[in-house]
Amino acid sequence: MLVLTRKVDECINIGDHVVIKVISIDGMQVKLGIDAPGNVRVLRQEVYEKIRDENISSVRGETGAFVRAAGLFKMASPLLKKRE
Amino acid sequence: MRDFSIERIHVLKLETRDFGQVEIDETRVITMPAGMPGFPGVARFAILEREETRPFLWYQCVDDSDLAFVIMNPKLFEPGYSVDLAAALKEMSWRDDNEEDLVVYVIVNASEGVPEKITANLIGPIVINPRKKEAAQMVITGSPYSHKQPVFQSQT
Numbered sequence: 001m002l003v004l005t006r007k008v009d010e011c012i013n014i015g016d017h018v019v020i021k022v023i024s025i026d027g028m029q030v031k032l033g034i035d036a037p038g039n040v041r042v043l044r045q046e047v048y049e050k051i052r053d054e055n056i057s058s059v060r061g062e063t064g065a066f067v068r069a070a071g072l073f074k075m076a077s078p079l080l081k082k083r084e
Numbered sequence: 085m086r087d088f089s090i091e092r093i094h095v096l097k098l099e100t101r102d103f104g105q106v107e108i109d110e111t112r113v114i115t116m117p118a119g120m121p122g123f124p125g126v127a128r129f130a131i132l133e134r135e136e137t138r139p140f141l142w143y144q145c146v147d148d149s150d151l152a153f154v155i156m157n158p159k160l161f162e163p164g165y166s167v168d169l170a171a172a173l174k175e176m177s178w179r180d181d182n183e184e185d186l187v188v189y190v191i192v193n194a195s196e197g198v199p200e201k202i203t204a205n206l207i208g209p210i211v212i213n214p215r216k217k218e219a220a221q222m223v224i225t226g227s228p229y230s231h232k233q234p235v236f237q238s239q240t
Contacts, residue, residue, distance in 0.1 A: 069200075
């Protein structure tokens with residue numbers, strides 16, 4: 001891993017289109033500003049991991065449960081949430 | 085005289101996780117250029133529909149027959165659900181397409197095995213561009229929704 005030392009207001013460029021700026025440092029917390037094109041996905045790592053882990057968990061579903069859930073959908077519409 | 089062999093070229097024999105071998109039109113294959121988080125190396129999927137499992141659809145991977153997600157239209161249980169499709173158009177560089185052309189599904193999780201307890205991932209919707217035959221899993225941040233949103237109301 002490349003390790004760089006930066007002060008507040010200093011930046012790191014990644015490629016030609018991504019700039020990361022140190023906005024402020026407060027104890028153990030660093031605030032970063034990120035400029036990136038719209039097609040570059042910027043995510044907190046834990047958000048990415050949540051989506052990834054949920055994807056992995058979802059493919060373990062047993063088909064029978066969906067067949068029965070489909071039955072619930074068809075016969076019991078009052079079970080459905082109505083938020084609007 | 086019609087040459088039927090030409091039509092056959094477009095039929096793809098797809099091995100599926102739950103339905104054995106299925107023949108689909110090649111034009112129904114959807115590519116995910118950014119892939120699916122957690123499943124590196126797979127990019128092509130096809131949506132399979134069965135009467136007995138509606139409103140659930142199978143998002144079967146074309147590159148890996150053992151990989152299939154179950155997806156559904158989120159509005160069926162969360163009518164107010166919406167996704168920032170302008171961001172999706174930008175992220176995917178779908179420049180010539182409109183928000184109303186995109187189709188949104190959410191992945192359903194039945195890993196508990198109990199139909200009443202199925203959940204849907206409302207912060208990781210699959211957004212499909214039917215014209216481009218491309219899709220992406222978006223990540224929604226700062227919304228009131230959960231990655232484990234119950235599909236059915238609590239039974240208690």
